[in-house]
Amino acid sequence: MKFSPINFNEKFTKFSEHWSPRVIAEMNEYQFKLVKVAGEFVWHDHPETDEVFIVIEGCLTIEFRDGIVSLESGEMFVIPKGVEHKPSASSECKIMIVEPKGVVNTGDTGGDLTAKNDLWV
Structure with missing residues (x-):
């Protein structure tokens, strides 16, 4: 077991891509993912x-x-399963997503913004 905290700011410096979640921790088959987002x-x-x-x-x-x-900053929202949604940010925004391991960021929609799963930082 590792006895050091996970520093969000330090993790965000390790990648620059938008809409490409990076896993920073797992708990009970759930992943905590940091993402930089911009645009739609x-x-x-x-x-x-x-x-x-x-x-x-x-x-x-x-x-x-x-x-x-x-x-x-400092706010969160839970989107219930099956609810269609479209995130956007007018300028770069840094977020954390919490979801089960294996969830595809674009759902069944697919396309150019579909990110690789299980990328750790």
């Missing part, structure tokens, strides 16, 4: 699981078919 993502959903967005730095907007939520 794709409409997608996760039919089998909820998804947690925690804003570390910046502002994140999550659009839904029937509404919108804006998150600032």
Whole structure:
């Protein structure tokens, strides 16, 4: 067992790509992933699981078919399974996502923004 904390700021310095989650820890088959985001993502959903967005730095907007939520640093939002959503950020935003291991970032939508799974930093 390693007895040192995980420093978010230090981990964020290890990658520059947007919309490409990096795993920093696992707990009970759930992964904690850091992500840098900017611009618009794709409409997608996760039919089998909820998804947690925690804003570390910046502002994140999550659009839904029937509404919108804006998150600032220190805020989080849980998206229930099966709810279609589209995250976006007008400038770079640093977030943490908590979801089960193996979840594809674009759900079944696919496309150019589909990231490789299980990339650790």
